[in-house]
Amino acid sequence: MFSAPRPVILDGDPGLDDAVAWLLALSSPELWVLGATAVHGNMVLPLSLWNAGVVLALAGDVAEGVPYFAGADRPLLRSPITATHVHGATGLPAAGLPEPRRDPNPAHAVDFIIRTVRSNPRQVTLIATGPLTNIALAFRMAPDLPDLVREVVWMGGSTGQGNRTPAAEFNALADPHAAQIVLQSPAAVRMVGLNVTMQCIATPERIEQLRALGNRAGAVCAEMLNFYAAFYRERYGLSGGAMHDPLAVAAAIRPELLSWQPLAVEVELNDGINLGRTVCDLYNVTGQTPNVQVAVGVDEEGFFGLLLERLGTLP
Ligand code: RIB
Ligand code: CA
Numbered sequence: 572m573f574s575a576p577r578p579v580i581l582d583g584d585p586g587l588d589d590a591v592a593w594l595l596a597l598s599s600p601e602l603w604v605l606g607a608t609a610v611h612g613n614m615v616l617p618l619s620l621w622n623a624g625v626v627l628a629l630a631g632d633v634a635e636g637v638p639y640f641a642g643a644d645r646p647l648l649r650s651p652i653t654a655t656h657v658h659g660a661t662g663l664p665a666a667g668l669p670e671p672r673r674d675p676n677p678a679h680a681v682d683f684i685i686r687t688v689r690s691n692p693r694q695v696t697l698i699a700t701g702p703l704t705n706i707a708l709a710f711r712m713a714p715d716l717p718d719l720v721r722e723v724v725w726m727g728g729s730t731g732q733g734n735r736t737p738a739a740e741f742n743a744l745a746d747p748h749a750a751q752i753v754l755q756s757p758a759a760v761r762m763v764g765l766n767v768t769m770q771c772i773a774t775p776e777r778i779e780q781l782r783a784l785g786n787r788a789g790a791v792c793a794e795m796l797n798f799y800a801a802f803y804r805e806r807y808g809l810s811g812g813a814m815h816d817p818l819a820v821a822a823a824i825r826p827e828l829l830s831w832q833p834l835a836v837e838v839e840l841n842d843g844i845n846l847g848r849t850v851c852d853l854y855n856v857t858g859q860t861p862n863v864q865v866a867v868g869v870d871e872e873g874f875f876g877l878l879l880e881r882l883g884t885l886p
Contacts, residue, residue, distance in 0.1 A: 576603035577721075578694050579823060580684060582642070583816065584612025584701030585622035586658050587795040590629075591878075592700050592726075592816035594788055597630040597637070598881040601824045605687055605695065607639040608680035612701035612745050613654040614662040616644035619701075622662050624671025629791060631886040635672075642680030642705035646746035649846075654741060657802050664798040665791045684709040685716060692719045698823050699725045700816035702742050707749035710756050717758035725753070726819035728836070728849030729765035730865060739847030740765050743838060747847040751838040754849075760863045762836065763819040764849065767829060767869040771818050773800065773811040780879055788885035814874070821874050822866065828877070830868035835859035 579602050583589040596602050607627065609619040620641045627634040645651050658664065676683070684705060688695045697706055697720055706723060710716050727742035727750065735741040743750045754760055773796040782793040799812035822829055835852040839845045851865055 577601060577696055577823065578603045578605050578691060579696045579698050580605055580687060581607040582610060582680070582684070582697055582699045582701065582705050584610050584614060584619045585626055586613035586619070586654070586662050586701070587664060587799055588812070588814060588816040589613070589700045590622065590626045590663055590795065591792050591814070592820045593626045594630055594792065594885060595817050595878055595881050596698065596820045597633045598884050599824050604634070604637050606637060606683055608642045608683060608705055609639065610642045610680070610701045610705045611644050611646065611651055612742065613658045615653060616641060618662050620675055621671065624673070624675065625663060625668050628669040628672045629788060633885070638676040640676050640678060640680035640683045643708060646702060646704055647707060647748045649747065652735070652745050657799070659798060663795060665794040668791065680705050681708045681712060685713045688716055688719050689713070694721055696721045696823055697723045698820055699723060699727070700819055702746035703727070703749040703753045704746045707746070707752040710752060710758070717756040720758050722759040722761060723753060724761045724763065724819055724823045726763045726768065726816045728762050730851040730853060730867065731766050733848065734765055736844065736847070738839070738845045740849070743849050744847030747838050747840055750849070751840060754836050754838060754863055761822060761826070761831070761866070762849070762863050763822050763829070763866045767866045768815040768818050769813045770869050771814040771871050771874055772809055773814055775810060777875055778811065781882065784879070784883045786883065786885055788882050792882060817878055818869065818874060821877055825877065828870045828873045829866040831864045832867045833861035834863055834865045835861050836863040836865065
């Protein structure tokens with residue numbers, strides 16, 4: 572049974588795993604990428620924005636005409652943090668990358684999100700792979716928006732351990748107030764957290780499979796994931812890097828690749844060791860009404876099979 576492609580906006584902080592995620596989205600016929608919006612996070616905004624243009628160029632003809640926009644250059648309240656130690660100084664640690672094929676659209680990312688969602692009520696999915704600052708701003712500037720988005724699929728948070736701190740995952744910590752605004756809004760939110768993404772490791776064997784695709788996209792992703800693996804070996808003793816953002820895109824393409832649980836989730840906003848923690852009420856001890864569909868399991872082989880298949884269709 573054929574169904575119409577799902578209109579999506581890619582909002583992220585490219586960043587190497589965002590880049591792989593966006594290539595997966597752009598190469599998947601189930602999704603119709605209406606635009607990409609850059610946000611502060613892994614990199615400072617000017618670099619996220621440049622990298623957004625580079626990733627669209629890397630995708631080739633499937634991204635022809637897809638606009639990209641500059642969004643928030645800092646969190647709502649807290650001081651900015653970055654992750655250049657994970658993603659490298661440029662954020663896309665690979666040689667031979669193309670330059671952007673076009674300049675960014677002069678409109679602000681938040682205005683693009685608001686305009687696009689309003690003109691396609693209950694149809695647009697926001698796939699967020701960075702801090703939620705742009706989406707929180709859109710929800711505050713347009714209070715009707717949370718009811719008009721089809722859903723927000725967010726790589727962020729965790730039902731357990733953090734990564735940037737013992738308690739907080741990077742995207743949540745980088746703008747905890749934005750995360751709280753979005754998670755507490757009426758919008759339908761799917762949270763793809765570290766508890767599942769850390770089960771999807773780009774091992775040397777998987778990197779070799781990417782390289783064996785024989786195309787530029789496979790070679791670039793293999794090179795970036797090789798760079799990424801060094802951090803994961805040193806920090807976690809793992810054989811490769813976690814495919815955080817690509818799994819969020821896979822969740823929008825095939826939600827059945829993950830298992831989901833409706834949970835009440837709150838973001839810790841108090842300064843201190845727990846700032847940015849996504850507190851997930853796994854056993855509903857608070858009696859709060861669940862506000863988030865939280866990923867609690869993943870078909871790792873199914874995910875990597877989808878990733879390889881789709882990246883293999885790119886130039
Ligand atoms: O914690 C992982 C997340 O933080 C990913 O989105 C990665 O790109 C970084 O933004
Ligand atoms: Ca990211």
